[in-house]
Amino acid sequence: MAKLYFYYSAMNAGKSTVLLQSAHNYQERGMRVLLLTASIDDRFETGQIASRIGISAEACLFDNDTDLVALIQNEINQQRLSCILIDEAQFLTKEQVYALSEIVDKQHIPVLAFGIRTDFQGELFEGSQALLAWSDKLIELKTVCHCGSKATMVIRLNEQGTPVKEGAQVEIGGNDRYLSVCRKHFKEAVRD
Numbered sequence: 001m002a003k004l005y006f007y008y009s010a011m012n013a014g015k016s017t018v019l020l021q022s023a024h025n026y027q028e029r030g031m032r033v034l035l036l037t038a039s040i041d042d043r044f045e046t047g048q049i050a051s052r053i054g055i056s057a058e059a060c061l062f063d064n065d066t067d068l069v070a071l072i073q074n075e076i077n078q079q080r081l082s083c084i085l086i087d088e089a090q091f092l093t094k095e096q097v098y099a100l101s102e103i104v105d106k107q108h109i110p111v112l113a114f115g116i117r118t119d120f121q122g123e124l125f126e127g128s129q130a131l132l133a134w135s136d137k138l139i140e141l142k143t144v145c146h147c148g149s150k151a152t153m154v155i156r157l158n159e160q161g162t163p164v165k166e167g168a169q170v171e172i173g174g175n176d177r178y179l180s181v182c183r184k185h186f187k188e189a190v191r192d
């Protein structure tokens, strides 16, 4: 049975690396995969999923208005798909996650979604909330805090390196940086 998988983590846990390795595993067996990433992520060339260890692949883009069922059906009409892999899945809407579950249940194509669980205020992203609720399998990708504990939270630092406590969930075009930390150090960073 095809399944909906959610690989979740804090920042810099190697999500894109795992995604690209998974895609490669399908492709070397001659299977066709579809890669998707959020158009909001402009760190790299448009339509690219790039890993920090230096590998990358072309990807289709989605935003909040993308009809994923139509996009995926169009791909299937061209040629059979063996797997769909989605980077930046925290930016999916709740409706898009539901649409992906329909692809799994009706087209029997596995969907692997990779995303950050919580934002810099410790709140779930919409896509991650829906994926935590609707996925068949939840897989945590681990990374470490500077103290050596598992990092589960993300803090946003402004240009001065000071933790940001308020603001939009997604900062577009800003110079803020993100740091993955354990819960204890997250609390210390955002405390007034």
Ligand SMILES: [Zn+2]
Pocket (backbone or CB within 6 Å): 145, 146, 147, 148, 149, 181, 182, 183, 184, 185
């Ligand atoms: Zn820590």
